[in-house]
Amino acid sequence: MDEQYYEKLFHIKTSGDQKIFNQSAHYNRYEATAYSVLELLSKQYPFTAEDHIVDFGCGKGRLNFYLNYFFDSTVTGIEMNPFFYQQALDNRRDYLKKHKRKADKVTFLNCLAEDYPINLSANKFYFFNPFSVQIFIKVIGNMLISAEDRGRTIDIILYYPSYDYRYFLDNNTPFTRVKEIKLPHLYEHDPRQTFFVYRLDHTKHA
Secondary structure (H helix, E strand, O other): OOHHHHHHHHOOOOOOOOOOOOOOOOEOOOOOOOHHHHHHHHHHOOOOOOOEEEEEOOOOOHHHHHHHHHHOOEEEEEOOOHHHHHHHHHHHHHHHHHOOOOHHHEEEEOOOHHHOOOOOOOOEEEEOOOEOHHHHHHHHHHHHHHHHHOOOOEEEEEEOOOHHHHHHHHHHOOOEEEEEEEOOOOOOOOOOOEEEEEEEOHHHOO
16 A cells, blocks of 8 residues: 555555654654554564554654554644644544544644653554664663552564664663564665564563
C-alpha cells in the first residue's frame, strides 16, 4: 500500500519533507516512519488494544494513527515543535471525525521528551532516532522511575537507532534486547534499517 492509500484511509496528512528545523542540536530533523516500514513492524511485533504506546518525536502523528486504527491501541505522541504539534492535533480532529474511536485513546502533548511525566499505563515506547543520546538517557531514567512506581513489563522499540542508543541500553540499563527486525532490501545497503526491541521484564525485576 502506498502513502496516499493510508493518508486517505485515516483522513490525515503526514507526508512531505520537514520545512522547519529545530534550534537545539540535541533534537534531530523530523521524518515520519514510512508506512511500508510500519506494515513490516506490525507483522513481526505484536500490538494490542491493551497496549499504551508513547511515540517520542511523533511529528504529525502517523505512527499513532496507524496503531490506533489497526489495533485500537492507546497512543500518546510527544512533540516539542509547536508547528508539528498543531498539525498532529488537526490530524486527530480529522481522524476522529471519520473514524469512531475513543478520543481519549489518541493524545498529543507539546513538550520536551525529557519533561514528559511517563504515564504509568504506558508499556511500549517508540523512538525513530529523535534526539541525542544525552536526552535519550534522561528519558530512559524517567521510564525506569515509572517502572518502580508501577511494576510492569516495558518494551522500547528503536527504529534506525544510533550506536549510542544501543550501547547505553546494552551496558547501562536493566533492559534486554529481545528482538531484531531487519528491513528487507534496505538493510543490505544500510544496516541501521533495523528495528531493535528492548524489554524490561517486570517478573525478573520485581
